[in-house]
Amino acid sequence: MDTKLIPTLNNMGWMIAQQPDLYTEAFIEYARTAEKPVLEVGAAYGVAAPRILQQGGRVIVNDLDARHLDTLYQQTPENLRENLQLLVGSCVDEIEITAGSLAAILCGRVFHFFDSATILQCLKRFAHWLEPNGKIFIVADSIYHGMNEPIFSHFLARKAAGETNAGRVSLLDNPRLAVQPHRDEILAAMPEYFHFIDIETMAGFFNQTGFLVQQASYFPAHYYYEVSLWDGREGVGLIGVKI
Numbered sequence: 001m002d003t004k005l006i007p008t009l010n011n012m013g014w015m016i017a018q019q020p021d022l023y024t025e026a027f028i029e030y031a032r033t034a035e036k037p038v039l040e041v042g043a044a045y046g047v048a049a050p051r052i053l054q055q056g057g058r059v060i061v062n063d064l065d066a067r068h069l070d071t072l073y074q075q076t077p078e079n080l081r082e083n084l085q086l087l088v089g090s091c092v093d094e095i096e097i098t099a100g101s102l103a104a105i106l107c108g109r110v111f112h113f114f115d116s117a118t119i120l121q122c123l124k125r126f127a128h129w130l131e132p133n134g135k136i137f138i139v140a141d142s143i144y145h146g147m148n149e150p151i152f153s154h155f156l157a158r159k160a161a162g163e164t165n166a167g168r169v170s171l172l173d174n175p176r177l178a179v180q181p182h183r184d185e186i187l188a189a190m191p192e193y194f195h196f197i198d199i200e201t202m203a204g205f206f207n208q209t210g211f212l213v214q215q216a217s218y219f220p221a222h223y224y225y226e227v228s229l230w231d232g233r234e235g236v237g238l239i240g241v242k243i
């Protein structure tokens, strides 16, 4: 079966079902060497967590929707469940984690649902939860996402004007989405507003919240269908080190 994406149950888009991006891979690799647990935020049914458990690591898995976490628990072999902790609730203002208790955090394809103030709030919380030199791995939809292509000049104008949320777009009147045969279905399966992300802005947020940028790039979002693709830079990833 060639399903690339699995729908979330709370209309928050889809979870990657196949080979993930290089930043998620880097998080899984980093978890191998971690002495403290790692956290996967906004995981849906868990992208990295099953592989981290298989390699013997301890992982806390967070999502807004308890049904996603329940599915992950049911799919986890019994002998690995003692290394899995489930944490339902919003990473913005609900879940609590002991300060300095985590080695690394993956937040995959969640930040493009948040405005700048919310991203900053999350990053501050992540910094608080991480051990010194702990790492964050962020993956999101970039400003080169296919649905931003026909309106890219608008983004550039907002950015040039110094708007705080320059990447914010409503998908309701999106020209690329408008001509899709399943437009209404697609719209119903995700939030109306997206905040497409550029490296410069996100790197600034890292520095404001106590992280050095270790790596950052745009990459082809091979996990998406045609409607979301543009020029091979649809995904954006950053790795940050807590200073």
Ligand SMILES: C[S@@+](CC[C@H](N)C(=O)[O-])C[C@H]1O[C@@H](n2cnc3c(N)ncnc32)[C@H](O)[C@@H]1O
Residues within 6 Å of the ligand: 008, 010, 012, 013, 014, 015, 016, 041, 042, 043, 044, 045, 047, 062, 063, 064, 065, 068, 089, 090, 091, 092, 107, 108, 109, 110, 113
């Ligand atoms: C597009 S899916 C991404 C799933 C997975 N991380 C991936 O990369 O495929 C977004 C997920 O983030 C979760 N989410 C959205 N806002 C959240 C929040 N404030 N706190 C925790 N999880 C959140 C949703 O419930 C959903 O499962």
